[in-house]
Amino acid sequence: LGPTVVIGEILVEIMALTRGNGFLEPIELVGPYASGAPAIFIDQCARLGGAAGIVASVGDDDFGRLNVERLRADGADVSAISVSPDFPTGSAFVRYREDGSRDFVFNIGKSAAALIGLTDAAKALFERAGHLHVMGTAFAIPGAWEMIEHALGVIKGRGGSVSFDPNLRKELLGQGQTQARFQRLLDLADLLLPSGDELFVAAGVEGEEAAVAALFRRGIGEIALKRGEKGSSFFGGDGTRIDRLAFAVTEVDPTGAGDCFGGAYVACRRLGMAPAEALDYANAAGARNVSVRGPMEGAGTRAELDAFIAATPRLP
Numbered sequence: 001l002g003p004t005v006v007i008g009e010i011l012v013e014i015m016a017l018t019r020g021n022g023f024l025e026p027i028e029l030v031g032p033y034a035s036g037a038p039a040i041f042i043d044q045c046a047r048l049g050g051a052a053g054i055v056a057s058v059g060d061d062d063f064g065r066l067n068v069e070r071l072r073a074d075g076a077d078v079s080a081i082s083v084s085p086d087f088p089t090g091s092a093f094v095r096y097r098e099d100g101s102r103d104f105v106f107n108i109g110k111s112a113a114a115l116i117g118l119t120d121a122a123k124a125l126f127e128r129a130g131h132l133h134v135m136g137t138a139f140a141i142p143g144a145w146e147m148i149e150h151a152l153g154v155i156k157g158r159g160g161s162v163s164f165d166p167n168l169r170k171e172l173l174g175q176g177q178t179q180a181r182f183q184r185l186l187d188l189a190d191l192l193l194p195s196g197d198e199l200f201v202a203a204g205v206e207g208e209e210a211a212v213a214a215l216f217r218r219g220i221g222e223i224a225l226k227r228g229e230k231g232s233s234f235f236g237g238d239g240t241r242i243d244r245l246a247f248a249v250t251e252v253d254p255t256g257a258g259d260c261f262g263g264a265y266v267a268c269r270r271l272g273m274a275p276a277e278a279l280d281y282a283n284a285a286g287a288r289n290v291s292v293r294g295p296m297e298g299a300g301t302r303a304e305l306d307a308f309i310a311a312t313p314r315l316p
């Protein structure tokens with residue numbers, strides 16, 4: 001029917017080489033790496049051969065060019081990435097602490113990333129799209145919601161489908177329109193991709209079975225639940241459940257696992273694969289991505305993921 005389309009932020013990530021607290025003294029950094037949750041999602045989708053495009057904004061600078069060239073090289077439609085003459089590409093500096101939590105210095109709100117709007121190129125992309133993927137991170141970008149509403153209308157109107165990765169920061173749910181927008185997407189999504197407890201937040205009830213039942217009652221057609229090192233599960237509207245184990249890797253950089261998982265899962269399902277096979281590719285994409293530094297450096301082609309699956313044992 002047409003490409004999978006995502007709306008949201010493109011960033012570069014610059015990462016501290018050593019673990020520790022923040023950036024209060026000079027430390028060694030690596031990067032820039034192409035980043036932004038929607039960019040990671042769409043890159044993995046495109047690398048797997050799923051037609052894919054992104055609506056986003058970058059600055060007229062090397063950080064922007066790095067991202068656009070990367071996405072283009074990996075096969076994504078970059079025609080709806082606009083280039084701001086006035087604002088730099090968004091950036092995030094990240095340093096892991098010893099306990100695995102992260103300190104960030106963000107430049108997003110006053111960067112090109114915050115400038116996405118309904119350009120002619122974005123409209124044209126929506127008009128040929130067959131699937132819209134919405135990420136909760138887009139709720140924080142001014143102007144993004146209007147675009148999401150527009151895209152929902154156009155893509156659903158031509159018989160396309162919608163997936164939703166809540167990507168929640170729970171404290172944001174109480175703010176402004178966020179809860180209402182969250183609920184609207186739950187009403188419209190065909191596929192939900194929650195991570196861990198997001199399943200319960202989305203359903204409004206605790207307990208996996210009860211949560212899944214509540215979401216199906218409200219019209220969700222399919223759920224792919226991300227469980228980190230425990231792998232992932234598929235729930236179908238007919239009561240089917242499939243669990244697939246994660247792959248055993250040494251985690252170097254967990255950023256981007258869920259986005260790679262989502263990009264792979266959506267691409268595989270749209271390419272016609274059965275849920276179990278899609279879960280395997282998605283688990284592989286997530287695991288491969290956490291085993292290398294950089295938020296999307298582990299995104300894989302079909303051949304790379306096949307080789308990874310053949311060579312990597314499953315976690316018990």
Ligand code: ADP
Nearest residue numbers: 195226227228231246251257258261283286287
């Ligand atoms: P999110 O980043 O959205 O919280 P997860 O952490 O669940 O999502 O990661 C998504 C998928 O990536 C998991 O379902 C799993 O298949 C894979 N994954 C993530 N972390 C690891 C890990 N440490 N080892 C192996 N696989 C992992």
